[in-house]
Amino acid sequence: MEFLMTYGWAILVVLAAIGALAYFGVLSPDRFLPDKCTISPPISCLEYKASSVSGNITFNLQQDSGNQLNITSVNVTPGCNVFNNGSGSSWTVINNNEKTGPFTASCSGLTGKSGQKFKGTIAVTYIPTDGVIARSVSGTIQTKIE
Secondary structure (H helix, E strand, O other): OHHHHHHHHHHHHHHHHHHHHHHOOOOOHHHOOOOEEEEOOOEEEEEEEEOOOOOEEEEEEEEOOOOOEEEEEEEEEOOEEEEEOOOOOOOEEEOOOOEOOOEEEEEOOOOOOOOOEEEEEEEEEEEEOOOOOOEEEEEEEEEEEO
C-alpha cells in the first residue's frame, strides 16, 4: 500500500505539471509549425504576410493550368474580407505561369496580435477563359503575425 501511495503522488505531480504546461501554451504545437500557404492545383499561393499593424493578410497567387483563368472571387476565413488585388480592378485574369498582384484581406482578429499565429482557409473561384463553368479550389494559410 505504501508503494502505491508513493508512486501515486509522484504520478499526480507529473500530470499536474504537464497540465500546467499545456494550459499556458508551452506545449502548443502551433508554435512549432512552419509558415505555409497551400492551395489545390491549378492555383498556388506564393508570397504571403500577416500584419498586426494594418490587420491585413497580403498574398500573391499563381496559376499553372495551361490556359488563362478569370479569378472571380477570393475568400479568406475566419473573419476576413478580400478587397483588393493590386491591379485596381475587382478581380483579375491571369495567364499561365503568371503571378497576380497582391490580394489583400482585411481581417478583424489580427490587430495587436504580433508574434501569434494566424491559421485560415483560402477559397478561390475561377472560370477558364475558354469555358463558362466556375470552379473552386481551397487551401490553408498559416503564418506568424508580424
